[in-house]
Amino acid sequence: MTATQTALDRVTRVAGVRGALVVDAADGLVVAEQLMDGVDGQAAAALAGSLVGRLVRTAESAGLRPPAFVHLRGDAGSVLAAPGPDELVLVAVVGPDANLGLARLEMIGAAGRLA
Amino acid sequence: MRALEPWVVQPLETFLAESAARLTLLMTASGQVVAQHGFSRSLDVMSAAALGAGIVASTEELARLMGASRFEALVHHGQRQSCMLAAFATPRGRWIGLVVFGPETSVGIVRLFFDQMVQQLAAVAPREQPQPPMLAENFETELNASLKALFGR
Amino acid sequence: MADDIRALTTRLADEPGSLAFLELAEALRRRGQLEAAYKVARGGISRYPGLADAHDVMARVLNDQGDLAGAFDAWSSALQLDPMRASALKGVAFLYFRAGDKAAAFDQLQRAHEVDPDDPSILQAIARMGAELRADAAAPPPVETAAAPFQPAPAAESSVRRPPGLFHDVEGGERGLLLVDANGLRLGGSLSGADGSEVGDQVAAQLAGVSREAARATRLLGLGSWHSIAVESPDGHLVLTQPTADTILLAARDPSLPMGRVELLAERAARAARTWLEAQA
Numbered sequence: 410m411t412a413t414q415t416a417l418d419r420v421t422r423v424a425g426v427r428g429a430l431v432v433d434a435a436d437g438l439v440v441a442e443q444l445m446d447g448v449d450g451q452a453a454a455a456l457a458g459s460l461v462g463r464l465v466r467t468a469e470s471a472g473l474r475p476p477a478f479v480h481l482r483g484d485a486g487s488v489l490a491a492p493g494p495d496e497l498v499l500v501a502v503v504g505p506d507a508n509l510g511l512a513r514l515e516m517i518g519a520a521g522r523l524a
Numbered sequence: 525m526r527a528l529e530p531w532v533v534q535p536l537e538t539f540l541a542e543s544a545a546r547l548t549l550l551m552t553a554s555g556q557v558v559a560q561h562g563f564s565r566s567l568d569v570m571s572a573a574a575l576g577a578g579i580v581a582s583t584e585e586l587a588r589l590m591g592a593s594r595f596e597a598l599v600h601h602g603q604r605q606s607c608m609l610a611a612f613a614t615p616r617g618r619w620i621g622l623v624v625f626g627p628e629t630s631v632g633i634v635r636l637f638f639d640q641m642v643q644q645l646a647a648v649a650p651r652e653q654p655q656p657p658m659l660a661e662n663f664e665t666e667l668n669a670s671l672k673a674l675f676g677r
Numbered sequence: 678m679a680d681d682i683r684a685l686t687t688r689l690a691d692e693p694g695s696l697a698f699l700e701l702a703e704a705l706r707r708r709g710q711l712e713a714a715y716k717v718a719r720g721g722i723s724r725y726p727g728l729a730d731a732h733d734v735m736a737r738v739l740n741d742q743g744d745l746a747g748a749f750d751a752w753s754s755a756l757q758l759d760p761m762r763a764s765a766l767k768g769v770a771f772l773y774f775r776a777g778d779k780a781a782a783f784d785q786l787q788r789a790h791e792v793d794p795d796d797p798s799i800l801q802a803i804a805r806m807g808a809e810l811r812a813d814a815a816a817p818p819p820v821e822t823a824a825a826p827f828q829p830a831p832a833a834e835s836s837v838r839r840p841p842g843l844f845h846d847v848e849g850g851e852r853g854l855l856l857v858d859a860n861g862l863r864l865g866g867s868l869s870g871a872d873g874s875e876v877g878d879q880v881a882a883q884l885a886g887v888s889r890e891a892a893r894a895t896r897l898l899g900l901g902s903w904h905s906i907a908v909e910s911p912d913g914h915l916v917l918t919q920p921t922a923d924t925i926l927l928a929a930r931d932p933s934l935p936m937g938r939v940e941l942l943a944e945r946a947a948r949a950a951r952t953w954l955e956a957q958a
Contacts, residue, residue, distance in 0.1 A: 437632020449898065451639075455632030456894040462630075463890050467883040468910050471929065472870030478909040481891055484901025488894060502898060510758030514727050542893070 416499055416519035417443040423515055425507025427486070431523060434458040434498045448502050453488070457500040461490050478517055480509070489513065491520035499523060527559035535644035536561065542637040546605065547624035549573055552617060553580070562624070576622040580611050597638075599631050608634055612642045615649040682708070689717075694724060702734045706741055714738045729759035736768055745772055753937030763793040769941070770802070779810050781945060843953045847946045855927040856920070856950050861885035865953070868929055871912065880927065887917060888925045905943065907936055916943040920950040 410418075413431050420429040421443045428444035430453060437458035442450045465475045479490040489501040489512055499520045501512055525540065525548075527533050532550065536559055540548060547562035549569065555577035563569045579598065587595050597610035608623045608631065621641075625634050685701040698721035705714035718735040725731050736751035749772050755765040770785035783806045790799045843865040844851040854866040855877050863881040870876040891903040908915040909932070916928045916939045928943035 432632075435630065437630035437636075447899070451632070452636055452897050455630065455636040456890070456897060459630060459633050460887070460890045460894050463883065463887050464906070464908055467880060467887055468908065468915070470879040470883050471868060471876055471913070471915070472872065473910040473912040473915075476908045476910050478907075480905075480907040481894060482904045482906070483895035483898075484904070486898075486900045488898065488900070502900075508758075509760070510727050510729065 412519075412522045413441045416523060417441060419515045419519055420499065420501050420512065423503075423508055423512045425504045426512055427502045427504055428453070429499065429501045430454055431493075432458045432498045432500050434461055434492070434496045440497060444502075453500060453502055457488055457490050458498060460488075461492060461498050465492075477520075478513060480513070489516055491516035493520035493523035495523075497523045525559070525561040529558065531648045531650060532559045532645065535641045535648065538644070539637050539641040542640075543623070543625065543634045544629040545623045545625045545634060547572075547622075549576065549622040551577060551620050551622070553577060553611065553620060558619065572622060576609055576620055580609055580620050583609075584611070597635060601631075606631060608638070610635075610638060614642075614645055615651055619645075696721075696725075696728075696730075698724075699730050699734055702738060706734070706738050711738060711742050715742065727758060729755045729762055729765070732758065733762065733765055733768075736765065740768065740772075745775065748772060750935050750938060753935045753941065755937075757935065757937035757940075761792045763789045763796060763799070766792065767799065767802070774806070779806055779813065780948075781941075782806055783810060784944075844946055844949050847949050848942065853929040854946050855881055855884070855929075856953075857881040857884045857925050857927070859885055859888070859923045859925075864924065865950075866927075868927070884917065884925045884927060888919065891917075905940065907940060909936060914939045916940050918943050918947045920947040921954060924950065924954065926950055 417429045417431065420426055428442065428448035428450070430442035430444065430450055431440040432438070432454040433440055435458075437455035439450050439454040442454075444450050460481065461476070461479060464479055468474070468476055475492060477491065479488075481488040481490075486502065486504045487507070487509070489503060489509075491499045491513075493499060497520075499516050501516060503509070503512060525533070525536060527536060527550075536548070536550065539545070540561055545561070548560065549557065549563070549572055550559040551557050551573045555573045557569055557573050560569050563572070583598055584594055587593065594611065597608055599609075600607045605624055605626050608625070609620065610623075611618060611620045613619075621638060623634055623638065625631075682701065682704050685697050685704060688695060688697045689701055698717050702714045702718040702721065705711075705717060715735075715738050718731065718738050721728075722731045722735060732751045732755035736748045736755060739745075739751055740748040749769065752765040752768040752772075755762050756769070759765070766785050766789035770782045770789065773779075773782035773785060783803070786799055786803045786806060789796070790803060793799060843856065844854050847854065851866045853868060855868050856864040856866050858864055861882040861884060863877050866877065867875060868877040868880055887906070891906055895901055895903040904918065906915075906917040908917075911932065913932055914930050914934060914936050916936075918926050918928075920926050926943065926947050928939055928946055930939045930942065
């Protein structure tokens with residue numbers, strides 16, 4: 410099993426995670442995914458990739474190094490993103506009842522090992 | 525942004541706003557321009573339409589030779605700009621979209637909102653009125669009129 | 678109780694990785710053996726850093742020890758791991774009350790009530806806090822008193838210009854807070870870069886686009902409207918929120934501050950921003 414698949418497996422096992430995907434942030438395209446029904450992988454990849462790109466530029470303008478973790482919170486759930494090497498980003502779409510702390514730990518740990 | 529048909533305007537405007545595309549051309553499969561955004565000269569529009577239609581036709585022939593179904597989209601990545609060509613079905617026949625975009629957006633965003641535009645176009649396109657069946661005598665009359673117009677008889 | 682502690686101590690000694698440390702730390706705390714309770718909780722957190730229960734029990738121990746700043750951090754960590762943790766919300770409310778911030782205490786109690794509507798202690802606290810707030814609103818301005826013993830997150834002095842009253846009652850003042858309009862123009866606050874230069878305007882210019890991206894992402898992914906964005910960088914924590922539909926607020930703090938605490942700070946700053954904007958209208 411590749412590091413990518415392992416990463417997706419670990420993240421999707423966390424309670425409340427509706428889907429996880431590895432995204433090429435520069436292109437906003439899916440590299441690998443594990444999604445439940447109802448989660449649009451193409452949209453998640455494009456939108457999360459674009460948002461992370463913007464936040465990287467925001468962090469740079471504030472004199473900060475690129476983010477290690479991003480949490481976009483909505484009414485009905487969240488998007489979590491953990492940038493990895495080579496412009497890959499591990500993204501998870503989670504429900505409002507998700508174990509955010511555990512998802513965050515798994516994602517930060519896994520993102521560094523993406524290949 | 526200009527469009528020959530008013531029902532194209534709203535979906536195309538939405539696409540342009542969301543995708544941040546620099547240039548966009550919608551055309552029929554034969555290269556006839558339906559709408560454009562960002563081009564400053566009509567010659568450029570016509571050239572781009574003809575070239576785009578030709579590239580799509582070549583690519584579809586290549587897919588056919590490979591025994592594959594049609595390619596959904598073709599993307600050329602450039603250093604400063606990139607270009608996407610995609611053919612899609614509409615109630616008015618097969619059309620082609622040519623989109624040029626820069627690093628301020630991404631191919632994922634462009635494809636996401638291009639696909640949404642295609643769905644919106646399909647939803648808002650006026651349906652053609654069904655043609656009445658051609659009677660043999662009408663056909664004879666029509667044919668004679670065309671021949672007269674073409675060859676002066 | 679002494680028998681319980683002996684039994685739990687034995688269990689923990691036999692199985693150092695067990696969750697018995699939670700009960701043991703709480704039992705020691707209740708007996709007033711705070712040093713021992715602290716050591717047990719510390720050991721448990723090092724094994725289970727992602728367990729909200731561990732941070733909750735640590736917060737209670739620190740609170741009893743009088744380390745209110747530490748208790749605040751620990752409850753904030755618990756809330757980051759488990760935003761629905763009523764005990765942590767009550768704890769933070771209590772700390773705000775002790776710091777003299779009754780409005781913030783009231784907000785936290787209301788959140789705790791939403792999570793656990795059947796807890797009578799929360800309802801009593803809400804009633805009391807509400808009565809005090811109404812009395813404060815009706816009373817003449819208070820005479821200046823000695824500073825409260827606990828002030829969450831004091832930060833460096835700001836040396837940049839400020840619109841009067843925008844973040845004047847937020848811990849740390851305006852430094853590290855930016856209020857931006859929908860066009861990316863700064864309305865107030867200041868932000869320093871790594872070299873100490875003012876970067877508020879550059880960052881503000883980026884934020885309008887971030888707000889639009891966030892709204893688009895949550896809308897198209899079926900997640901409703903967006904509330905906040907938390908960004909963890911090795912060099913700092915950022916939290917973005919929307920005080921109103923047309924504005925965005927950025928709170929930036931050192932990475933040593935737990936993200937949960939930065940989020941609470943951002944909420945307070947957003948309330949201050951709303952009040953200020955209403956006054957400008």
